[in-house]
Amino acid sequence: xxxxxxxxxxxxxxxxxxxxxxxxxxxxxxxxxxxxxxxxxxxxxxxxxxxxxxxxxxxxxxxxxxxxxxxxxxxxxxxxxxxxxxxxxxxxxxxxxxxxxxxxxxxxxxxxxxxxxxxxxxxxxxxxxxxxxxxxxxxxxxxxxxxxxxxxxxxxxxxxxxxxxxxxxxxxxxxxxxxxxxxxxxxxxxxxxxxxxxxxxxxxxxxxxxxxxxxxxxxxxxxxxxxxxxxxxxxxxxxxxxxxxxxxxxxxxxxxxxxxxxxxxxxxxxxxxxxxxxxxxxxxxxxxxxxxxxxxxxxxxxxxxxxxxxxxxxxxxxxx
Numbered sequence: 001x002x003x004x005x006x007x008x009x010x011x012x013x014x015x016x017x018x019x020x021x022x023x024x025x026x027x028x029x030x031x032x033x034x035x036x037x038x039x040x041x042x043x044x045x046x047x048x049x050x051x052x053x054x055x056x057x058x059x060x061x062x063x064x065x066x067x068x069x070x071x072x073x074x075x076x077x078x079x080x081x082x083x084x085x086x087x088x089x090x091x092x093x094x095x096x097x098x099x100x101x102x103x104x105x106x107x108x109x110x111x112x113x114x115x116x117x118x119x120x121x122x123x124x125x126x127x128x129x130x131x132x133x134x135x136x137x138x139x140x141x142x143x144x145x146x147x148x149x150x151x152x153x154x155x156x157x158x159x160x161x162x163x164x165x166x167x168x169x170x171x172x173x174x175x176x177x178x179x180x181x182x183x184x185x186x187x188x189x190x191x192x193x194x195x196x197x198x199x200x201x202x203x204x205x206x207x208x209x210x211x212x213x214x215x216x217x218x219x220x221x222x223x224x225x226x227x228x229x230x231x232x233x234x235x236x237x238x239x240x241x242x243x244x245x246x247x248x249x250x251x252x253x254x255x256x257x258x259x260x261x262x263x264x265x266x267x268x269x270x271x272x273x274x275x276x277x278x279x280x281x282x283x284x285x286x287x288x289x290x291x292x293x294x295x296x297x298x299x300x301x302x303x304x305x306x307x308x309x310x311x312x313x314x315x316x317x318x319x320x
């Protein structure tokens with residue numbers, strides 16, 4: 001089978017031929033139709049992600065496809081079932097073996113491309129806003145990186161939860177995507193002062209931050225008393241240092257959110273969240289935004305779209 005593989009530490013990934021894998025106990029083998037890319041894939045190539053496997057391994061964290069075979073003692077889902085699964089690796093290949101208990105059957109109307117774009121982005125935002133921050137109707141939510149893979153879903157979910165959403169992104173094109181997803185107010189991070197713009201709108205109650213750096217600092221200064229700040233990631237490359245005295249004076253809470261971590265210590269949080277999100281999708285309340293669909297032969301170009309911030313929403317690699 002074809003696989004986009006990282007052969008060793010410090011090496012560049014390459015498209016190669018590998019043997020088709022055999023599922024072990026508790027696993028399913030999936031004929032992969034689509035794989036959603038994430039910023040974490042770029043970190044894995046550099047060995048900088050918190051859950052980077054030991055090379056060699058195949059890149060690609062989340063996939064959609066059809067169950068092809070069951071491992072010994074595995075009850076299902078049955079071969080032929082259309083599923084999505086978060087495996088953490090192995091997605092940029094024609095076939096992959098993944099834990100059966102992570103497989104989510106797809107609604108009939110859901111395309112493989114939508115499914116591959118769904119789990120990490122929507123799951124991260126829903127667990128962050130609902131389970132962690134307890135976002136309430138009528139509160140003001142500031143989303144940084146609002147046109148990116150997770151940021152755009154935070155705009156959508158924030159609106160579904162009844163918040164007033166301020167979307168912050170760079171450039172008119174990206175802001176237009178956030179506005180289409182439901183943002184009430186727009187801030188151009190390239191030309192506007194985030195702190196002053198948010199304060200002019202009455203301040204913010206919840207901050208969703210996958211960016212870090214100076215944008216985190218600006219958002220912190222725009223927070224209302226008892227605001228909650230969600231640190232989702234550091235796409236800027238700059239991990240902010242948090243002034244604890246500012247948290248004290250305004251009773252602000254900063255929360256870290258690593259969605260994949262819940263699969264290890266509280267998997268029911270992810271399971272319940274996914275059930276809600278797939279119900280919302282089936283009801284037409286969520287619309288995954290896939291800006292680029294590329295074949296496996298262009299996996300390097302697909303990753304470059306993320307690296308160079310040329311995409312909005314999700315980038316998906318197709319394998320059929």
